[in-house]
Amino acid sequence: MTRKLYDLAAADGTRFSPFCWRAKLALAHKGLDYETIPWRFTDKAAIAASGQDKVPVLVDGANIVSDSQMIADYLERSYPNAPSLYGEPPARALCMFVKSWTEGALHPAIAAVVMPDICERLDPRDQPYFRQTREAMFKRSLEEMAAARPEAEKTLRATLKPLQRLLAGQDFIAGEAPNWADHLVFGALQWARLISAKPLFAPDDLVIAWMGRVLAAYGLEGEEARGA
Amino acid sequence: MTRKLYDLAAADGTRFSPFCWRAKLALAHKGLDYETIPWRFTDKAAIAASGQDKVPVLVDGANIVSDSQMIADYLERSYPNAPSLYGEPPARALCMFVKSWTEGALHPAIAAVVMPDICERLDPRDQPYFRQTREAMFKRSLEEMAAARPEAEKTLRATLKPLQRLLAGQDFIAGEAPNWADHLVFGALQWARLISAKPLFAPDDLVIAWMGRVLAAYGLEGEEARGA
Numbered sequence: 001m002t003r004k005l006y007d008l009a010a011a012d013g014t015r016f017s018p019f020c021w022r023a024k025l026a027l028a029h030k031g032l033d034y035e036t037i038p039w040r041f042t043d044k045a046a047i048a049a050s051g052q053d054k055v056p057v058l059v060d061g062a063n064i065v066s067d068s069q070m071i072a073d074y075l076e077r078s079y080p081n082a083p084s085l086y087g088e089p090p091a092r093a094l095c096m097f098v099k100s101w102t103e104g105a106l107h108p109a110i111a112a113v114v115m116p117d118i119c120e121r122l123d124p125r126d127q128p129y130f131r132q133t134r135e136a137m138f139k140r141s142l143e144e145m146a147a148a149r150p151e152a153e154k155t156l157r158a159t160l161k162p163l164q165r166l167l168a169g170q171d172f173i174a175g176e177a178p179n180w181a182d183h184l185v186f187g188a189l190q191w192a193r194l195i196s197a198k199p200l201f202a203p204d205d206l207v208i209a210w211m212g213r214v215l216a217a218y219g220l221e222g223e224e225a226r227g228a
Numbered sequence: 229m230t231r232k233l234y235d236l237a238a239a240d241g242t243r244f245s246p247f248c249w250r251a252k253l254a255l256a257h258k259g260l261d262y263e264t265i266p267w268r269f270t271d272k273a274a275i276a277a278s279g280q281d282k283v284p285v286l287v288d289g290a291n292i293v294s295d296s297q298m299i300a301d302y303l304e305r306s307y308p309n310a311p312s313l314y315g316e317p318p319a320r321a322l323c324m325f326v327k328s329w330t331e332g333a334l335h336p337a338i339a340a341v342v343m344p345d346i347c348e349r350l351d352p353r354d355q356p357y358f359r360q361t362r363e364a365m366f367k368r369s370l371e372e373m374a375a376a377r378p379e380a381e382k383t384l385r386a387t388l389k390p391l392q393r394l395l396a397g398q399d400f401i402a403g404e405a406p407n408w409a410d411h412l413v414f415g416a417l418q419w420a421r422l423i424s425a426k427p428l429f430a431p432d433d434l435v436i437a438w439m440g441r442v443l444a445a446y447g448l449e450g451e452e453a454r455g456a
Contacts (some may be wrong), residue, residue, distance in 0.1 A: 087318045093403025094322035101329060104390035162332035166325050175321025197373050 002035050003027070006047050007059040009038035010121040016108065016195040022188035023056040026072045026180065028218035030082040034058075035057040041126040068187075069099070072180055088133050098173060098181040098186040101162075107160040110192045112152035116142045151167040156192075156200070166205040171213060178214050186214045187197060230263050230453040234275050234285040237266035238349040246335065247296040249415035251284040254300045255409065256446035258310040262286075269354040295414075297327070300408055307384060313408040326401060326409040329390075330416050337387040338420045340380035344370045345425040384420075384428070390434060395434040406442050414442045433437070 005024065008017035014190065015021075015036065027034050039046060039055050050057045050066040057066045058074070065074045076085050085090035119130050119142055133143055146151070174182040176191065189207060192200055202207050215221050233252065236245035243249075246351050267274060267283050275433040278285045278294040285294045286302070294304045304313050314320035334438065347358050347370055363369055373380070391413065394401065416436055420428050429436050443449050 037430075088316040089319075090402035090404075090407055090409075091317075091319045091322055093398055094319055094326070094401065094409055096398060096403075097390075097401050097409065097454075098322070098325055100390040100394040101325075104393045105333075135337075138455045159333075162328040163324075165332045166328040170321055170324060173322065173325050174318035179318055181318075181322055181325065 003032060003061075004059040005034050005036050006039040006055045006059075007036040008055050009040065009123075010118075010195070011123040013038060014121065014194055016118070016191050018120075018191040019054075020056045021190045022068045022180075022183045023058065023071045025183035025214070025218065026068075026075055026085055026179075026187060027058075028171050029081050029085055029179070029183070030075050031132070032075070032079065032082070039047050041129050042123075050142070072183075085183075087174070087179060091174075091179070095179070095181045095184070095189060100183045105159050106185065106188045109152070109156040110188060111138070112145065112190060112195050113149060113156055113200070116133035116146040116149075118195050120197070121195060122197060140211065164206045167210050172217075178217050182214050186211060231260060231264050231289075232287040233264050234267040234283045234287075235264040236283050237268065238346075238423070239351045240349065241266060241379075242349065242417075242422055243290050244346070244349075244419050245283060246415035246419040248284045249418045250296045250411040251286065251299045253406075253411035253414060253442070253446065254303055254313055255286075256309050256448060257313055257407070257411070259301050260303070260307065260310070262326075268351050269357050270351075300411075313411075315402070315407060319407070323407070323409045323412070330412045334388050334413065334416045337380070337384040338416055339366070340373065341377060341384055342424050342426070344374040344377075346423050347425060348425070363406060381428070392434045395438050399439075400438070400445075406445050410442050414439060419455075 006029070007015050007024070009021045015038070020036075024034075024036070037046075044053045047053065047055065047057045047066070050217055052066050054066065055072060056068055057064065058071050060074075060078070063074070063078075067072050072085050075082075086095055115134055116136065117128055119134070121152070122130055131142060138145065140148075163173075170176075172178045173185060179184075189201075189211060194209075197215050212221075215223055233255070235243050235248045235252070237243055242359070243266070252262075252264070265274075272281045275281065275283065275285045275294070278292050280294050284296055284299060286299050288302075288306070290305075291302070293299050300313050301448065303310075314323055343362055343366065347355055347362070348365065350358055359370060368376075391401075398404075400403065400406045401413060406414075417429075417439060421439075440449070443451055
């Protein structure tokens with residue numbers, strides 16, 4: 001039975017969710033086959049069996065797992081003979097620092113830039129849900145966010161400096177090969193570049209070269225553009 | 229022969245350098261005895277044998293090592309039977325992410341708050357050197373930095389959010405016990421709290437509890453106040 005991953009999709013099919021990207025890279029890291037099922041924000045019924053209403057949701061035989069970190073831990077536990085997503089202790093704990101930074105600094109910085117772009121790319125039936133939940137979350141209208149984009153891009157560039165500094169000295173966040181730490185940050189930047197209406201990174205940015213290395217490590221070259 | 233560490237000191241003897249603190253915690257982690265030699269910014273001659281003009285400088289028998297990361301790597305290589313500062317790969321590479329964040333985000337955020345406070349605490353003969361080099365570095369006078377302190381404190385609080393988020397879920401950055409990743413961040417926050425003219429953290433802040441755990445892990449309780 002093929003593994004299935006419910007994967008957030010824009011109206012044109014672009015898979016832009018940072019959390020789904022991490023899960024897909026974790027599956028690739030483990031060398032596991034899967035197929036994705038495009039999912040819209042309002043398709044809550046399709047994933048009801050997971051006991052919650054967000055993607056990614058992984059269906060692996062009888063197991064249904066949601067939340068990208070739970071999926072990573074599930075894969076690590078269930079496929080111990082495949083390459084480890086973390087490495088020996090204390091590597092998993094250190095990955096959690098990367099996760100906290102990704103979710104506490106990088107995601108908010110990206111969100112402030114691309115929220116209005118996301119809304120325009122969604123299936124029309126998703127747009128009212130998205131607008132309502134995101135405007136409540138950010139306490140601003142999407143139009144106000146769009147007007148503040150230049151300032152938000154400046155903050156994003158500042159936020160990325162520690163990552164660029166790191167990548168000047170090593171190929172991957174985890175060193176010589178990517179692991180879950182790379183997946184976490186890649187998910188964020190893949191989300192940013194797939195959904196932004198304007199290019200966010202210069203082609204020669206260190207993070208762009210690193211994203212290429214991450215994809216190449218899993219034989220996923222060519223996923224830059226569409227991300228399905 | 230006793231190991232010696234040249235350690236930056238304020239006029240009253242307070243040891244506030246983030247880079248020296250990391251080196252001291254690394255020595256404690258390895259269980260190595262050492263004595264510190266208080267050093268002032270203008271004591272360039274005292275460390276000339278290290279081939280450069282900054283502390284920390286470790287003198288370990290015939291070996292003279294400068295730069296905190298070089299000291300950590302030297303200790304790891306020279307004392308392989310003492311507890312590892314990093315752990316198995318990919319942990320060292322992941323520590324480098326913590327280092328990039330510490331130096332690329334946290335240090336600048338702290339510096340913007342405490343630069344004027346540092347100057348006032350230095351030995352009078354160090355003050356002109358400090359003022360000149362730091363005003364050139366930040367492209368602002370110390371008085372302008374002091375006036376912008378409220379905004380700088382706000383930025384520092386935002387910068388610390390990913391760390392607080394992490395420490396809500398685990399005892400140390402490296403998980404169950406501190407390693408070099410903890411030393412890097414501890415050095416930064418110890419610098420901040422020892423040198424700030426006003427308290428920067430609430431006593432119940434998660435980072436304060438974590439700093440206490442780091443010191444306790446090495447039997448260094450009581451080092452909060454003075455830091456010698």
